[in-house]
Amino acid sequence: MKRLVSGVLTLGIIALLGAFTFNFNSKELNTTANTQDELNLGFPDDVKKILKTSCFDCHTSASKNIKSKGALNFNKWDDYKTTKKIGKLNDLCELVQDGDMPTSKYLKNYPDKKLNEEQVKIICDWTKKEISSLME
Amino acid sequence: MKKTIRLVFYFLVLGFIILQFFQPDKNLGDINLRDDLFQVATIDDSVKTLLENSCYDCHSNHTKYPWYSYISPVSLFLNNHIVEGKAELNFSDWGTYSKIDKISHLDDICDAVSEGEMPPGSYLILHKDASLSEKNIKKICDWAETEGTRLLKDEE
Numbered sequence: 221m222k223r224l225v226s227g228v229l230t231l232g233i234i235a236l237l238g239a240f241t242f243n244f245n246s247k248e249l250n251t252t253a254n255t256q257d258e259l260n261l262g263f264p265d266d267v268k269k270i271l272k273t274s275c276f277d278c279h280t281s282a283s284k285n286i287k288s289k290g291a292l293n294f295n296k297w298d299d300y301k302t303t304k305k306i307g308k309l310n311d312l313c314e315l316v317q318d319g320d321m322p323t324s325k326y327l328k329n330y331p332d333k334k335l336n337e338e339q340v341k342i343i344c345d346w347t348k349k350e351i352s353s354l355m356e
Numbered sequence: 357m358k359k360t361i362r363l364v365f366y367f368l369v370l371g372f373i374i375l376q377f378f379q380p381d382k383n384l385g386d387i388n389l390r391d392d393l394f395q396v397a398t399i400d401d402s403v404k405t406l407l408e409n410s411c412y413d414c415h416s417n418h419t420k421y422p423w424y425s426y427i428s429p430v431s432l433f434l435n436n437h438i439v440e441g442k443a444e445l446n447f448s449d450w451g452t453y454s455k456i457d458k459i460s461h462l463d464d465i466c467d468a469v470s471e472g473e474m475p476p477g478s479y480l481i482l483h484k485d486a487s488l489s490e491k492n493i494k495k496i497c498d499w500a501e502t503e504g505t506r507l508l509k510d511e512e
Contacts, residue, residue, distance in 0.1 A: 301501075301505075303501065306508070311460060
């Protein structure tokens with residue numbers, strides 16, 4: 221009987237420890253997800269706001285979608301070479317203008333993240349300006 | 357019953373024959389005209405060969421057609437691929453692209469071949485020799501980067 225009680229107690233302690241570790245881990249995950257809030261890009265605020273709402277879910281290091289963050293990862297923006305930046309900016313405007321981004325699959329789950337004409341204009345005006353300054 | 361099957365068979369054969377009269381225009385313009393990538397860009401022969409073998413069928417004005425591509429509905433399916441490919445990027449029109457578009461395409465070219473998105477799997481089924489090895493992918497990427505940087509620094 222005594223043995224049974226101590227066995228249950230030990231199990232209880234292990235479970236408690238496990239719960240703590242799990243809690244700790246999930247907190248850590250959360251902080252990684254939060255890095256996108258503090259992502260320090262030299263982009264104007266209105267642009268950053270749009271990107272944060274409609275693009276960062278898939279295009280930052282915290283994303284689980286390897287393909288999308290491989291194509292463009294804003295956490296790595298500063299490491300990109302000038303030619304790559306120009307290429308990505310050029311594609312960015314084209315993709316949002318054609319309505320190819322955000323993808324329809326994503327918008328099915330998050331319809332409110334669809335970009336309106338005004339937002340597309342803000343993005344494209346900015347990419348064009350940014351490209352010409354990079355070309356100098 | 358046997359009669360019905362026979363009738364359906366004749367009907368299908370007839371349909372197939374009629375379909376042969378519907379052939380899309382072939383993509384058989386000249387390459388190496390003024391605006392082609394090979395005329396405009398700084399590119400060495402080994403990279404030229406790679407692009408010609410793996411990209412030019414769908415991304416230029418001149419496709420090397422295999423024999424089966426003259427048969428409908430294969431010809432229609434292929435034509436669709438070519439029209440789409442050229443709309444995205446046409447090396448025969450390279451000279452008409454702006455400097456920004458050139459730099460952007462060069463960056464995308466390296467991404468697309470590195471990710472294995474290009475050449476597409478459906479093309480590789482019948483064009484095994486168009487498949488790019490790691491070494492050749494690196495060659496294309498190195499060239500794309502050099503050419504992109506050259507364009508960026510090039511004062512026009």
